């Protein structure tokens with residue numbers, strides 16, 4: 001298989017512009033700016049069928065097409081580099097190892113949506129990545145690929161690297177916009193969508209790092225070529241992150257639609273300890289419903305995972321062997337969302353804290369009869385009742401763990417200890 | 421409490437870079453924090469004036485984001501990730517070990533002001549779990565011996 005996103009990462013000094021150029025880099029932005037109109041670029045991306053890699057899986061070309069065309073307001077392109085979903089560490093590889101692939105994607109995307117100012121919003125903890133991107137952006141300006149009159153085409157683009165400050169919720173696109181504006185990162189109700197009213201009330205498009213990093217290849221080889229990788233409606237390659245009880249954790253670039261089993265056992269080398277059995281897998285970052293061991297033949301793509309009752313999300317695959325207590329695992333996950341709730345909606349603010357307390361109580365052997373039902377009930381009351389998806393992200397895993405491993409929760413309550 | 425002309429010049433640069441005055445707030449707070457080590461009340465007032473927002477706005481922002489420090493911390497900020505992937509790889513025992521070794525609890529600072537210990541939610545390094553971050557650097561694939569080596573090596 002031809003690598004798209006990770007083809008450069010093993011090269012020496014892969015983060016430098018010279019190495020990127022010598023591998024054929026920055027030819028796509030030249031092609032786009034010199035030989036294509038913005039609408040043709042959008043058309044090409046639509047043809048590729050690529051869906052956003054940030055979690056929601058919305059078609060990228062469609063999203064670009066929403067940005068108004070004849071509008072006198074400034075347009076903004078934002079790259080969401082606030083990777084914080086537990087189990088997910090794929091964007092960091094692109095940021096640190098191939099920043100120019102991302103920058104080239106941002107230039108092409110900005111041209112397509114007629115933006116002259118772009119932002120990369122990077123999570124605060126990624127200090128190393130921040131420094132690498134800062135240097136890469138400076139190099140790009142030096143070469144004249146950013147700034148005024150790029151390649152003599154008359155197209156201007158500035159790129160600001162904006163550092164977040166430790167808030168998971170800022171990965172949600174409307175919270176991210178508030179954070180760029182210098183505010184607390186509180187999600188906004190949609191509509192209006194960012195394409196109409198985004199940062200500084202102007203049309204704004206936001207894409208994930210991995211999504212944008214696909215753009216140079218789509219422009220170079222064509223949307224048609226790209227659409228043949230993967231499966232229908234789930235095209236392209238994907239960066240899968242493997243972590244937990246697995247022999248070879250890491251980031252793997254493979255086509256969308258590869259069986260989960262193959263990822264775990266062939267690529268990931270199987271269980272960390274040979275005498276342990278697979279118990280559960282979270283396929284898309286900690287916010288998606290958990291799968292049981294007998295579900296690992298599912299295909300890793302947006303539609304197949306949805307059909308299996310879970311989600312592809314960020315493809316952060318967390319593998320758990322039979323030594324893991326499911327009550328404890330649920331508690332860990334819930335603690336995260338309770339900590340990261342922005343506090344705007346009552347169901348999320350109160351519900352996540354309540355679930356965390358209930359799970360802590362069960363964990364400590366102080367669970368009471370009916371706690372499992374109560375926990376499930378609280379989760380159900382968060383689901384669908386909040387401004388942003390964090391509420392669902394907190395509720396879905398809890399509900400799925402209870403549904404699939406109910407006897408462990410009950411055992412914990414009646415025996416005041418773990419089953420495992 | 422004042423800043424060097426060099427610092428003021430850099431603040432001017434970001435004001436020119438951003439399309440909107442308030443938007444300089446996060447970069448400005450980072451600049452002040454890296455100069456001072458943490459954000460005092462006076463620093464907050466200075467930031468409010470520069471960004472053209474109210475002191476209450478600044479308070480709200482500083483308390484919302486976990487990376488802004490409202491009080492003095494140790495020379496080394498140790499952040500241990502305890503989220504699921506790190507937990508599965510044994511972050512609990514790493515944290516326990518650091519607590520015992522430094523004689524402090526999570527949130528505490530050693531009496532010599534050398535170390536502050538906190539836990540952190542997902543550092544985005546789950547493939548090399550367990551992980552901790554000390555100031556700007558990540559330390560990955562940890563075990564107890566490695567933690568000891570790292571802590572011993574910090575001057």
Ligand code: SF4
Nearest residue numbers: 342344345348386388
């Ligand atoms: S769902 Fe939670 S995180 Fe999202 S806006 Fe409501 S309170 Fe904030």
